[in-house]
Amino acid sequence: MTSFPHKHLLGIEALSAEDLTTILDLGERFGEIATRPIKKVPTLRGKTVVNLFLEASTRTRTSFEIAAKRLSADAVNISGASSSTVKGETLLDTALNIDAMTPDIVVVRHAQAGAAVMLSKHIRASVVNAGDGAHEHPTQALLDCSTIRAHKGKIAGLTVAICGDITHSRVARSDVLALKKLGAHVRFAAPRTLLPAGAEALGAATFDRIEPALEGADVVIMLRIQKERFGAPLFPNTREYSRYFGLNERRLALCKPDAIVMHPGPINRGVELDPAIADGPRAVILDQVSRGVAIRMAVLYLLGGGEAGTAEG
Ligand code: CP
Numbered sequence: 136m137t138s139f140p141h142k143h144l145l146g147i148e149a150l151s152a153e154d155l156t157t158i159l160d161l162g163e164r165f166g167e168i169a170t171r172p173i174k175k176v177p178t179l180r181g182k183t184v185v186n187l188f189l190e191a192s193t194r195t196r197t198s199f200e201i202a203a204k205r206l207s208a209d210a211v212n213i214s215g216a217s218s219s220t221v222k223g224e225t226l227l228d229t230a231l232n233i234d235a236m237t238p239d240i241v242v243v244r245h246a247q248a249g250a251a252v253m254l255s256k257h258i259r260a261s262v263v264n265a266g267d268g269a270h271e272h273p274t275q276a277l278l279d280c281s282t283i284r285a286h287k288g289k290i291a292g293l294t295v296a297i298c299g300d301i302t303h304s305r306v307a308r309s310d311v312l313a314l315k316k317l318g319a320h321v322r323f324a325a326p327r328t329l330l331p332a333g334a335e336a337l338g339a340a341t342f343d344r345i346e347p348a349l350e351g352a353d354v355v356i357m358l359r360i361q362k363e364r365f366g367a368p369l370f371p372n373t374r375e376y377s378r379y380f381g382l383n384e385r386r387l388a389l390c391k392p393d394a395i396v397m398h399p400g401p402i403n404r405g406v407e408l409d410p411a412i413a414d415g416p417r418a419v420i421l422d423q424v425s426r427g428v429a430i431r432m433a434v435l436y437l438l439g440g441g442e443a444g445t446a447e448g
Contacts, residue, residue, distance in 0.1 A: 137161060139437040143255045143262045146271035147312040155280065155313055161433035162281050162426065168205055169428065179208035179439045183238040188265065189215040189226065190246045194400055194424055195265050195274070199242045202431035208439065211238070226250060227257060234258040239439050243267075261438040269303050269364065274434060275399050276309035278427040280317060282419055283354055285426070286395050291318030296348040296390075297339070298324040298380065299358030299407050302331045303365070306399045307358060311337045324348035326370055326380065329360075345380050349389040356397045357382050357407045373406050383409040387417065395419045 139157055141149065168174050184203040188196045196212065203210035213233070215221070220229055226245060233241060240261045243251050248268035255262040266272040284290050295314055301307045301323050311321045315338040323334050324342040334341050342348040349355060360376065370376050382396065396408075396418045404410045412418060 137437065142438070143251075143264075144273055144434055144438065145251050145255055145262065145264045147273045147276050147309045147316070148271070150273075150313075150316070152316045152318075155277070155316060158277055158430065158433045158437065159281050159284060161436065162277070162430040163285075165205075165432040165436070166426065166429035168432070169425065174205050175207060176205065177207045178436055179203070179206040179239075182206075182208040182240070182439045183236075184208045184210050184240045184242065184435060184439075185233050185238040185260075186210065186212045186242045186265075187218075187230065187233065188213070188242075188244045189218070189220060190244045190266065192244055192265070194427060195244065195272075198274075198424070198427040199263075199265065199431050199435075201428050202435055205428070206432055206435055206439075208239075208435065227253065230254045230258050234260055240435060263434060263438065266305055269305050269308070271309045271312075272305040272399075273309050273313075274427065274431055275306050276313040277434070278423055278430040279306075279310055279356065279397060279399070280313050281426045281430055282397060282423045283314075283319075283395070285422070286419055287353060290314065292320075293353040294320045294322065294351060295354040295356065296322045296324060296352040297356045297358065298345050298348060298382070300329045300360045301325045301334060301358070302329045303361040304358050306356075308337065310356060311339050315339075322348040322352070324380070326376070328370060345382075345386060346389060349386055352390040352394055354395055354397060355382065355387070355390060356399075358399070359401060359403055359407060373403075377406050381405075381407055381409060382412055384411065387412060397423055400424070 200210045238260050242263040242265050244265040248270035250267045251264035321339040323339040324345045398420045
């Protein structure tokens with residue numbers, strides 16, 4: 136049995152470099168299952184995974200459902216619009232009622248930072264944080280690391296530029312924590328209004344222009360502007376944002392010639408990314424999505440107590 140000394144996955148902060156490597160290695164093994172005609176192994180047969188998504192999601196929710204089903208777990212999906220939270224039930228009451236039905240793992244996405252940690256203190260099931268406000272999105276960071284490792288052969292020593300709305304990005308926070316633990320050099324680039332105080336304390340070099348952050352980078356991670364989290368406008372308009380912070384061919388040429396371009400999605404085409412780059416040969420954005428399924432299989436396997444020897448079916 137692979138060693139993983141955690142009941143929950145609440146963030147990257149609590150994980151060691153060894154924990155991260157365990158998940159990445161296991162994710163690589165599970166990735167092979169997607170190439171089979173029958174994409175299923177019996178590893179989590181009899182286990183129940185509830186996906187409690189109280190905030191919008193395409194990639195993460197679908198990916199967790201596919202991951203659970205590929206491991207033969209029973210997957211149940213609850214979304215905000217179809218749950219009794221719309222009738223005024225609290226998140227904790229909702230979770231306690233779900234827990235009373237004895238699931239093994241609850242995957243939760245919520246707009247409030249700390250939601251997953253709070254649930255982990257009150258329910259019996261293992262909790263996976265699928266994104267809590269601007270706090271953490273640990274499986275996104277893990278799939279990002281998996282993608283970088285696959286394309287670059289390593290993570291240690293690479294220079295990774297994370298550009299865009301750093302302030303409101305749980306991905307930026309989880310990414311920098313994971314990448315630093317695995318030995319990468321991380322740069323943040325954003326307009327000053329989207330660069331949080333204390334960003335350097337996370338271990339990233341910070342830039343208020345994109346060009347110096349891109350110089351010599353091995354990997355570029357572009358972030359979406361999260362206007363839904365703004366209280367008031369933080370830059371004049373998207374055209375101006377794109378002019379100064381959008382990734383285009385001229386700016387990409389500042390990176391290493393073999394640099395890869397990543398994005399957690401959803402993309403705002405023409406805002407943070409020129410469509411020619413989003414669809415071009417340097418972009419590995421859809422590979423990130425594919426790897427997300429394998430990484431989530433690894434996480435469910437480790438938390439769900441997958442049977443020894445059945446990781447590969
Ligand atoms: N990257 C990501 O979390 O995408 P979704 O919001 O579609 O899940």
